[in-house]
Amino acid sequence: MTLASPTDFQPQGEPPASSPGGLQPDGWLRYLSFSLDHKVIGLQYLVCGFFFYFLGGALAGVIRTELASPISDFVSRETYNEVLTLHGTVMIFLWIVPVVNGAFGNYLIPFYVGARDMAFPRLNAVAFWLIPPAGLLLITSYFVQGGAAQSGWTAYPPLSITTPALGQVLWILSVLLLGGSSIFGGINFIATILKLRRPGLKMMQLPMYCWAMLGTSILVVLSTPVLAGTLILLSFDIIAHTGFFNPALGGNVVVYQHLFWFYSHPAVYIMVLPAFGLVSEILPIHARKPLFGYTTMVYSIMGIVVLGLVVWAHHMFTSGTPPWMRLFFTIATSFIAVPTGIKFFNWLATLWGGKIALNSAMLFACAFIVNFVFGGITGVALAQVPFDIHVHDTYFVVAHFHYIVYGGTVFVIFSSVYHWYPKFTGRMLNEHLGRFHFLLTFIGFNLCFAPQHWLGLNGMPRRVAEYDPSFATWNQVSSVGALLMAISSLPFLINILVSAYRGEIAGDNPWRALTPEWLTTSPPPVENWIGEAPLVTHPYGYGSAQDQIDLGAATGRDLWGGPGL
Amino acid sequence: MIVLAAVAIPTALVTLLIGMALVLTGLWVGENVSLLPQDASSNAPVYDSLFQVLFSIGTILFVGIVGLLVFSLIRFRRRPGESLDGAAIEGNLPLEILWTAIPAVVVLFVGIYSYDIYERMGGMASLNHHDLGPQSELAHRHGGHGDAMVMASISASDSGGDTTPAGPSSDPGSRPRVWGGIGVPDQAVEAEAVSVDLTAMQFAFIFHYPDTNIISGELHVPAGRTVELHMEARDVIHAFWVPQFRLKQDVIPGQPTVLSFTATRPGSYPIVCAELCGPYHGGMRSTVVVHEPDAYEAWLRQNTPTASPTVANSGTTPTA
Numbered sequence: 001m002t003l004a005s006p007t008d009f010q011p012q013g014e015p016p017a018s019s020p021g022g023l024q025p026d027g028w029l030r031y032l033s034f035s036l037d038h039k040v041i042g043l044q045y046l047v048c049g050f051f052f053y054f055l056g057g058a059l060a061g062v063i064r065t066e067l068a069s070p071i072s073d074f075v076s077r078e079t080y081n082e083v084l085t086l087h088g089t090v091m092i093f094l095w096i097v098p099v100v101n102g103a104f105g106n107y108l109i110p111f112y113v114g115a116r117d118m119a120f121p122r123l124n125a126v127a128f129w130l131i132p133p134a135g136l137l138l139i140t141s142y143f144v145q146g147g148a149a150q151s152g153w154t155a156y157p158p159l160s161i162t163t164p165a166l167g168q169v170l171w172i173l174s175v176l177l178l179g180g181s182s183i184f185g186g187i188n189f190i191a192t193i194l195k196l197r198r199p200g201l202k203m204m205q206l207p208m209y210c211w212a213m214l215g216t217s218i219l220v221v222l223s224t225p226v227l228a229g230t231l232i233l234l235s236f237d238i239i240a241h242t243g244f245f246n247p248a249l250g251g252n253v254v255v256y257q258h259l260f261w262f263y264s265h266p267a268v269y270i271m272v273l274p275a276f277g278l279v280s281e282i283l284p285i286h287a288r289k290p291l292f293g294y295t296t297m298v299y300s301i302m303g304i305v306v307l308g309l310v311v312w313a314h315h316m317f318t319s320g321t322p323p324w325m326r327l328f329f330t331i332a333t334s335f336i337a338v339p340t341g342i343k344f345f346n347w348l349a350t351l352w353g354g355k356i357a358l359n360s361a362m363l364f365a366c367a368f369i370v371n372f373v374f375g376g377i378t379g380v381a382l383a384q385v386p387f388d389i390h391v392h393d394t395y396f397v398v399a400h401f402h403y404i405v406y407g408g409t410v411f412v413i414f415s416s417v418y419h420w421y422p423k424f425t426g427r428m429l430n431e432h433l434g435r436f437h438f439l440l441t442f443i444g445f446n447l448c449f450a451p452q453h454w455l456g457l458n459g460m461p462r463r464v465a466e467y468d469p470s471f472a473t474w475n476q477v478s479s480v481g482a483l484l485m486a487i488s489s490l491p492f493l494i495n496i497l498v499s500a501y502r503g504e505i506a507g508d509n510p511w512r513a514l515t516p517e518w519l520t521t522s523p524p525p526v527e528n529w530i531g532e533a534p535l536v537t538h539p540y541g542y543g544s545a546q547d548q549i550d551l552g553a554a555t556g557r558d559l560w561g562g563p564g565l
Numbered sequence: 566m567i568v569l570a571a572v573a574i575p576t577a578l579v580t581l582l583i584g585m586a587l588v589l590t591g592l593w594v595g596e597n598v599s600l601l602p603q604d605a606s607s608n609a610p611v612y613d614s615l616f617q618v619l620f621s622i623g624t625i626l627f628v629g630i631v632g633l634l635v636f637s638l639i640r641f642r643r644r645p646g647e648s649l650d651g652a653a654i655e656g657n658l659p660l661e662i663l664w665t666a667i668p669a670v671v672v673l674f675v676g677i678y679s680y681d682i683y684e685r686m687g688g689m690a691s692l693n694h695h696d697l698g699p700q701s702e703l704a705h706r707h708g709g710h711g712d713a714m715v716m717a718s719i720s721a722s723d724s725g726g727d728t729t730p731a732g733p734s735s736d737p738g739s740r741p742r743v744w745g746g747i748g749v750p751d752q753a754v755e756a757e758a759v760s761v762d763l764t765a766m767q768f769a770f771i772f773h774y775p776d777t778n779i780i781s782g783e784l785h786v787p788a789g790r791t792v793e794l795h796m797e798a799r800d801v802i803h804a805f806w807v808p809q810f811r812l813k814q815d816v817i818p819g820q821p822t823v824l825s826f827t828a829t830r831p832g833s834y835p836i837v838c839a840e841l842c843g844p845y846h847g848g849m850r851s852t853v854v855v856h857e858p859d860a861y862e863a864w865l866r867q868n869t870p871t872a873s874p875t876v877a878n879s880g881t882t883p884t885a
Contacts, residue, residue, distance in 0.1 A: 072848075076844075077844035077847070078844045080844075081841070081846075150843075150844070151841065156841070158800065158801045158818055159801040159841065159843065162800065162801060162843075163843070247818040247819030247820075251819075253802060253817055253818065253819070254820070287641070287651060288643075288650035288651045289652065289653070289654065290654065291655075292654065292655070292656055292657075293656040293657070293661050294655065295656070296656070296661045296665075318813050318814055318815045319815045319817065320814075320815060320822055326683075331676050334673075334675060334676050335669075335672060337668055337672050338665060338669050341664065341665075342661070342664060342665055342668075344630065345660075345664040346661075348630070348634060348637065349654075349660065351634070351637040351638070351641065352637050352641065353641055353652050353654070354637075354641050354651035355641065355642075355643040355647055355650060355651050356637070356641050356642050356643055357643045358638065358642055358643075366634060369634055370631055370634065373626070373627060373631070374627055377623040377627055378623070380619075380623075380672065380675065384615065384619070384675065384676070384679035384682075384683075385679065385683050386611075386615055386679055386682045386683045386686055386811075387616065387619065387679065389811070389812065389813050389814075390612060390808070390811040390813060392804075392813055392839070393804060393813070393839040394806075453600075457601055457602070458600075458601070458602045458808060459602060459806075459808035459837060461804075461806065461837050461838065461846075461847075462839075462841075463841040464847030465844075465846075465847045466847040466848055467847060468835065541653075542650045542651070542653070543650045543651055543652055543653025543654070544649045544650040544651075544652075
């Protein structure tokens with residue numbers, strides 16, 4: 001593409017979106033419009049995602065309230081199954097995937113490649129606007145005859161064929177729409193990263209989040225269509241009584257599981273790889289050090305992408321899979337720990353010897369490391385067939401994947417909000433409220449999910465509305481943790497809303513960062529830069545020479561003690 | 566490293582000592598912290614030794630990494646007034662190789678070890694036992710077994726008025742394939758195995774003893790003898806899980822599955838359905854009662870229904 005400054009656009013008959021008289025509305029109405037501006041779309045994804053996060057959180061509240069006592073006494077058993085199905089679906093497809101991909105991807109990627117927008121702005125807007133109707137469809141399915149889907153987010157047949165059909169079909173439609181949105185987004189990211197880079201910017205000079213999004217988008221484009229096809233076949237089984245997955249008609253339910261997990265395991269990487277990318281952006285800035293091991297970080301992302309495609313059957317170790325398959329998937333799954341481990345050691349090395357600012361963004365990012373390492377260790381254990389056979393489909397697994405997706409990705413989302421809020425709005429968030437939010441979330445999260453490991457090991461299966469009374473105590477602890485998590489969102493919401501009007505003015509670059517999104521105004525103008533896009537070839541070029549002495553913090557001994565220190 | 570330099574202990578030595586303490590802590594935790602329920606099958610102690618190894622390695626890694634992180638956050642925090650950056654270090658190839666190699670070795674070790682455990686639990690055996698291969702006499706025998714089991718459960722369900730054909734057996738020409746769960750027994754002990762049919766349905770486990778024609782809602786087994794559970798699901802996927810046996814197997818409609826285990830410790834243990842199977846999934850529980858051999862025989866005698874011709878028939882067929 002050719003470079004053009006905003007003034008060049010005027011005579012060519014394509015007015016910038018914000019110009020008076022254009023088709024795009026100005027001001028806050030932009031955010032409710034079919035805007036083509038990647039920053040507007042990014043924030044649309046973010047706010048929409050948070051709406052569904054609080055919805056999914058309320059559903060989690062229902063689950064934890066029900067499980068506060070061993071008997072089924074809060075909601076009916078059918079409703080409970082509807083709630084757990086909706087909770088899983090909302091949190092995965094309407095919160096985490098759209099936010100770590102759609103929201104931050106759209107906002108940041110064009111900056112990082114030095115472009116003025118995404119490669120296909122209209123496709124981008126379509127991808128976002130598929131989400132609200134899909135979410136609405138999913139929510140309304142609760143009110144139709146028979147209620148919402150009751151077969152869990154995995155929708156395993158024959159259960160999904162025998163539960164009330166309308167809710168299940170609406171669930172399938174909703175997931176298909178969201179999958180479509182995800183594919184559109186993925187294509188757009190691949191095209192933007194590969195084709196819209198500013199001339200002179202090489203692939204190996206891109207910020208790490210671009211690589212993470214490239215890897216993620218490859219996974220999205222390769223695996224989401226498989227899920228779509230599978231769900232269409234499932235809907236045929238439900239509506240037209242075909243027999244693809246119906247054993248009574250000669251179908252095979254294990255085939256469904258293979259096809260489902262062929263998407264849904266990569267989906268885990270679709271949820272965590274972007275988070276890895278975001279952390280790689282946040283840590284160097286607040287630790288004032290270059291990202292350690294850039295090249296190996298890139299290779300490890302690609303390693304995760306390749307391995308992530310061949311581990312799906314570890315979700316099926318108890319489904320009568322043949323032994324050779326169990327062995328293969330055990331080894332492939334265990335080996336994902338290697339590239340993942342590389343990333344964590346590199347982050348630790350990035351922090352080592354830095355000048356670490358212990359602000360909310362950094363605290364959330366470091367808590368991500370703690371939680372994810374824990375979830376990763378239980379993950380390697382789960383990859384071992386004999387271990388998995390005992391704890392498969394128990395609360396141990398529930399705890400494990402919440403450590404990955406909540407303790408991992410959601411912590412990174414909060415970290416990212418604290419980090420980029422000044423860029424989004426031009427104002428700073430309140431640090432004290434932020435650290436309070438962090439403390440509540442970290443304690444609440446661990447209180448909620450750590451006891452669940454024990455519950456699973458000792459005999460509590462997942463997706464139950466009632467359980468053995470001997471598990472009551474730890475379930476109540478877990479519910480208290482969930483309550484703390486719910487409370488923790490209050491300081492966050494207050495902070496976000498109040499700071500938008502009263503927050504300290506941030507300036508263009510409050511973190512003294514080097515990545516391109518900070519080299520423009522806060523919030524950035526339409527088309528991102530007044531004038532030419534900056535060429536950033538060293539996005540992590542932090543660090544001072546070792547013999548420099550900080551006059552602001554130096555003591556006399558530092559000044560006169562010589563270089564021997 | 567200023568602090569360490571001040572007390573004049575070499576950094577390498579401190580690191581070594583911390584590492585050793587870490588490893589010892591991990592081993593101690595693995596040895597002494599028990600998170601698992603009582604063990605009651607021959608599988609369970611094997612499983613528990615794997616758990617112990619994983620727990621030790623996990624503790625070492627977790628405590629080590631979190632320790633490093635917390636140390637960095639405190640030691641390298643930005644003091645008020647500081648405006649300089651950290652050192653401009655962009656990478657270190659030997660370090661990268663080190664922390665690629667160490668996890669790779671650990672993961673390889675864990676993988677090989679768990680494979681060994683899995684083999685000891687009988688997991689790999691089912692490949693030869695239950696996969697196709699008409700030339701294999703064993704497979705043939707098992708096929709026969711499965712056939713009898715499917716017939717038995719069909720006749721059991723006939724009385725209930727349910728005529729849903731079980732997947733493979735609906736095709737009369739072919740011998741049904743039997744899927745092996747883990748824990749398929751050795752050929753030697755197989756002869757004296759207690760054979761029990763399990764039918765899982767919404768929302769109950771029904772056990773049928775083909776030799777005596779006992780039908781029970783609870784599973785009664787003798788301690789010290791292999792039990793072969795021939796499992797079939799009527800409607801949706803269920804899973805048979807006994808936490809104290811460390812065993813779980815999905816029961817999938819259309820896939821007759823054999824799971825075998827040897828209970829070791831007399832007592833009553835819960836049987837839990839572990840696969841979402843509908844609204845009352847949480848209530849789909851039963852009990853496995855492990856008897857001393859004498860008590861088991863007594864239970865059999867007490868509960869055997871008065872014989873009828875059909876019973877005698879089905880009693881003889883499954884014996885290979």
